[in-house]
Amino acid sequence: MERLTPDPAAALAPKAPGRWQIGTVTAIAQETPTVKSFRIELPIWMPHLPGQHYDVRLTAPDGYQAQRSYSIASTPLEEGAIELTIDRLDDGEVSPYFHDVVEVGDKIEVRGPFAAYFVWTGEQPVLLLGGGSGVVPLMAMLRHKRRVAPGLPMRLLYSVRNANDVIYARELATGDETTITYTRVAPPGWEGHRGRLDAAMVAAAGIAADTGHAYACGSNGFVETAARLLLDAGFAAERIKTERYGPTG
Missing domain, CATH: 3.40.50.80 (Nucleotide-binding domain of ferredoxin-NADP reductase (FNR) module)
Incomplete structure (x- = not known):
């Protein structure tokens, strides 16, 4: 996902944990024929700002790694977990794994939250x-x-x-x-x-x-x-x- 240059005025975004952690998939919802939402509980959780994203990393048995960024769909009031909504791309490396392989109870490597520009901090309307x-x-x-x-x-x-x-x-x-x-x-x-x-x-x-x-x-x-x-x-x-x-x- 292409992200734009951060806005200095958006420095209210919390600093993300610097290391990867292992989350647990606790719920999966089929949103459309090609889109699923995954609720992931985190051992190290911090409130995000609406608009931020998490990185997801998959590691194959031979050591090959694939990494993608997915926006957070859940409100930061859902303490202890995040929801990532993932569109299945047939030629992708990460999204097909989530759609075809991941089940409730599986462990997923994640890191975040990230991004300080495209966030909502209470502005209105x-x-x-x-x-x-x-x-x-x-x-x-x-x-x-x-x-x-x-x-x-x-x-x-x-x-x-x-x-x-x-x-x-x-x-x-x-x-x-x-x-x-x-x-x-x-x-x-x-x-x-x-x-x-x-x-x-x-x-x-x-x-x-x-x-x-x-x-x-x-x-x-x-x-x-x-x-x-x-x-x-x-x-x-x-x-x-x-x-x-x-x-x-």
């Missing part, structure tokens, strides 16, 4: 823009907001190809913060937005550009479009934080 699995760090922000400040203005605009690609579908349906747009095939009877994220969706979110903060996460193309829409809507550049994910997994 907030507009979240997610494309595909880019919704994962945004979900940590939304979950934390629901726990600590349910009345805080936060809206999520979520772009997916079809109904099978909606991660956290049941959970997102429980609140009124989320607007979904289907870029390819909408569910039968769908009366909401269709097509790519656009200026009308940003305007309808109701987050004032002159005071709002925005977070956009997804593919490079999605983030470029989202950033342009936010700037056109009047959001100041310093109030926009973006994160891009790449094809490795």
Whole structure:
């Protein structure tokens, strides 16, 4: 996952443990046909900031190692554990192992939390823009907001190809913060937005550009479009934080 230059103003992020530790998988949830969430209990736990990530490392019997970074989906209020939501990439080295091999009770080598730029530290109002699995760090922000400040203005605009690609579908349906747009095939009877994220969706979110903060996460193309829409809507550049994910997994 490509991460941008840290913002000095985000120095509130806690320092991560410097060494690897062995966590235990205690729950696995199938989010979509290609996405699973893994709850991992940690012997050395520290509260993260919504938007941070953990590194995961796999070691083969011959000593070969593969390492990837995955955003944390859980709120930092879930003491002792983290949730990592992982999209299966067929040509990846780590994500297929999680999807095809990892079971409850397995041990996983992790290190974190990391990142100080793409984090939410309580700013408001907030507009979240997610494309595909880019919704994962945004979900940590939304979950934390629901726990600590349910009345805080936060809206999520979520772009997916079809109904099978909606991660956290049941959970997102429980609140009124989320607007979904289907870029390819909408569910039968769908009366909401269709097509790519656009200026009308940003305007309808109701987050004032002159005071709002925005977070956009997804593919490079999605983030470029989202950033342009936010700037056109009047959001100041310093109030926009973006994160891009790449094809490795």
